[in-house]
Amino acid sequence: MTSPTDAEGPRALRAVVLVGPMGAGKSSIGRRLAKTLGVTFRDTDSLIVREHGPITEIFAEHGEPHFRDLEHRAVLEAIAHGGVVALGGGAPLHPGTRDALRAHHVALLTVDAEVVAARIRNQKRPLLNTDDDPVDAWIRIRDARDPIYRDVADATFDTSHGPLSDVVKAIAEWVRTEDPDYAAASAAPAEQTGAEDTDDDPQDEKESDDER
Numbered sequence: 001m002t003s004p005t006d007a008e009g010p011r012a013l014r015a016v017v018l019v020g021p022m023g024a025g026k027s028s029i030g031r032r033l034a035k036t037l038g039v040t041f042r043d044t045d046s047l048i049v050r051e052h053g054p055i056t057e058i059f060a061e062h063g064e065p066h067f068r069d070l071e072h073r074a075v076l077e078a079i080a081h082g083g084v085v086a087l088g089g090g091a092p093l094h095p096g097t098r099d100a101l102r103a104h105h106v107a108l109l110t111v112d113a114e115v116v117a118a119r120i121r122n123q124k125r126p127l128l129n130t131d132d133d134p135v136d137a138w139i140r141i142r143d144a145r146d147p148i149y150r151d152v153a154d155a156t157f158d159t160s161h162g163p164l165s166d167v168v169k170a171i172a173e174w175v176r177t178e179d180p181d182y183a184a185a186s187a188a189p190a191e192q193t194g195a196e197d198t199d200d201d202p203q204d205e206k207e208s209d210d211e212r
């Protein structure tokens with residue numbers, strides 16, 4: 001948790017953290033939300049890739065528990081800066097991460113199974129690279145994690161239908177209502193709030209995420 005005396009600036013904000021299943025839109029919405037709010041954006045998958053290499057290789061060479069450990073550390077570091085933080089889909093599985101999230105604003109992004117197929121079609125998500133149909137695997141993982149997502153979330157936004165910009169707007173309104181610091185931050189250009197875009201999303205670099 002940051003405080004008004006945080007070394008980053010005169011007043012670091014509580015982070016706005018996006019959680020939810022793979023392909024719900026945490027990375028693509030998070031990037032736009034940060035621009036809308038005039039704050040920094042961090043994506044924990046991107047931070048891990050920058051420091052440790054491709055996620056598929058980390059899973060293959062060291063296993064999922066090692067990845068979860070790296071992820072937990074990346075989450076703690078990212079949320080300490082405030083701003084918008086997109087988590088990897090499985091990040092809330094770590095109990096320490098769940099505890100840390102309680103001091104921040106947590107939005108759960110959901111998506112219907114019927115529309116997620118087009119969003120998860122590349123091979124960069126190791127947990128969907130099974131012999132099963134990727135959407136069946138996605139549903140199983142989503143169902144198993146749903147209670148965890150609901151437990152950490154302060155609000156839920158569905159991304160299945162309508163333009164991405166509508167979801168961004170709805171989350172921004174929610175954050176500004178919850179936290180007056182964000183209403184103030186929105187008025188300032190991003191550069192003045194130390195915005196930093198760590199937005200080389202490792203999951204979807206070959207997919208277009210143009211606004212619909």
Ligand SMILES: Nc1ncnc2c1ncn2[C@@H]1O[C@H](COP(=O)(O)OP(=O)(O)OP(=O)(O)O)[C@@H](O)[C@H]1O
Pocket residue numbers: 020021022023024025026027028029045086087088089090119120125159160161162163164167201203204207208209210212
């Ligand atoms: N309405 C929408 N909302 C969110 N994402 C959308 C929407 N329409 C299409 N997409 C696309 O879905 C893809 C997956 O989204 P994204 O990578 O942001 O998901 P994610 O939640 O970050 O997944 P992961 O947990 O694997 O990191 C992106 O290419 C994005 O552009």
Ligand SMILES: O=C(O)C1=C[C@@H](O)[C@@H](O)[C@H](O)C1
Pocket residue numbers: 021022045055087088089090091124125126127203
């Ligand atoms: O849902 C998950 O467990 C994952 C989601 C991605 O964001 C990556 O963090 C990784 O592919 C694992």
Ligand SMILES: [Mg+2]
Pocket residue numbers: 026027028045086087088201203
């Ligand atoms: Mg992502």
